[in-house]
Amino acid sequence: MPLDRGSDRAIEGKPSNADARIHHDEHTYSDKQTYDDEALIAMHLDGDREAFEALVLRYERRINAAAFRLCGSREEGEDLAQETFIKAWRALSGYRGQASFISWLTAILTNTWRDRLRKGSLPTQPLDAPYEGEEGPVARQLSDSAPGPEALTESSASAALIGGMIQELRQEYKEALVLRDVQGFSYEEVAAITGSSLGTVKSRINRARSQLKERILYYQEQNPGFFRLNQVKTDGTQTIDGEGGEADEG
Numbered sequence: 001m002p003l004d005r006g007s008d009r010a011i012e013g014k015p016s017n018a019d020a021r022i023h024h025d026e027h028t029y030s031d032k033q034t035y036d037d038e039a040l041i042a043m044h045l046d047g048d049r050e051a052f053e054a055l056v057l058r059y060e061r062r063i064n065a066a067a068f069r070l071c072g073s074r075e076e077g078e079d080l081a082q083e084t085f086i087k088a089w090r091a092l093s094g095y096r097g098q099a100s101f102i103s104w105l106t107a108i109l110t111n112t113w114r115d116r117l118r119k120g121s122l123p124t125q126p127l128d129a130p131y132e133g134e135e136g137p138v139a140r141q142l143s144d145s146a147p148g149p150e151a152l153t154e155s156s157a158s159a160a161l162i163g164g165m166i167q168e169l170r171q172e173y174k175e176a177l178v179l180r181d182v183q184g185f186s187y188e189e190v191a192a193i194t195g196s197s198l199g200t201v202k203s204r205i206n207r208a209r210s211q212l213k214e215r216i217l218y219y220q221e222q223n224p225g226f227f228r229l230n231q232v233k234t235d236g237t238q239t240i241d242g243e244g245g246e247a248d249e250g
Contacts (some may be wrong), residue, residue: 033058037101045093052092056085059102062183063109069178070113072167080116084109099192106183107193110175117171165215166208173208180205 032040032054043051063084068077087108095104166174172194179190180201191201 038097041092041095041101052089055101059105060085062102063105066106066109066178066183067113069163069166069182070110070175072164080109080113083112087112099189103185103189103193106179106185110179110193113175114171161219162212162216165212165219168215169208169211173204173211176201176204177208177212181209 032043032051035043035051035054037055037058040051040055044055060081064077064081067080067084068074071077071080084105088105091108095101098104099107166177169177175194176190176196179185179193180187185193187198187201187205190196190205191198194201196204
């Protein structure tokens with residue numbers, strides 16, 4: 001199962017063997033993208049070794065994104081995503097289609113993340129550590145030489161700061177918020193993935209959004225004009241002022 005396809009390196013500007021394989025593989029896997037998940041799973045179980053790779057190619061960006069948000073570290077996130085796909089490959093014969101494949105895959109991701117937290121294998125960061133973003137670390141306090149608020153709001157800095165604030169939430173709040181507002185799962189899907197009741201899920205998401213908004217407001221007070229609450233989003237799809245009832249956590 002060649003999940004890690006980037007081990008070879010190019011030498012003196014020449015394409016590496018890995019580059020050639022990836023180009024060939026993506027062409028091969030793209031031919032399978034017309035099949036739905038269930039068909040690819042059946043093909044995999046029938047011995048088609050490329051079928052599972054097609055599933056990986058279909059969902060690796062989404063799983064990597066969720067893993068990064070849960071871990072707060074790109075390196076740890078990539079490792080978590082890799083372990084998730086390996087576990088899915090081993091367990092695929094037990095998939096019965098009770099939930100969508102991506103929901104099943106995400107449940108493996110969150111369970112693996114919880115296991116790592118229980119074992120203490122995920123590092124913790126000091127409170128004054130920079131937030132990790134797409135383009136590198138972002139300081140928690142802006143320096144006098146930093147770009148103006150409007151420029152920062154339009155850059156990845158605000159997204160990195162919000163991502164860091166999500167890391168400060170309680171484990172169960174962060175998990176629910178990432179699944180709902182970053183991954184876009186419905187409340188019912190989040191409940192199924194986490195094994196929680198619908199009321200518990202709604203309560204956790206509401207509390208996570210409320211605490212996240214409080215952190216943003218505090219940061220706004222320290223750095224006036226940095227955020228525009230009616231525009232800044234946790235993931236590019238959901239606003240901070242989220243929907244949902246006031247269900248109590250059970």
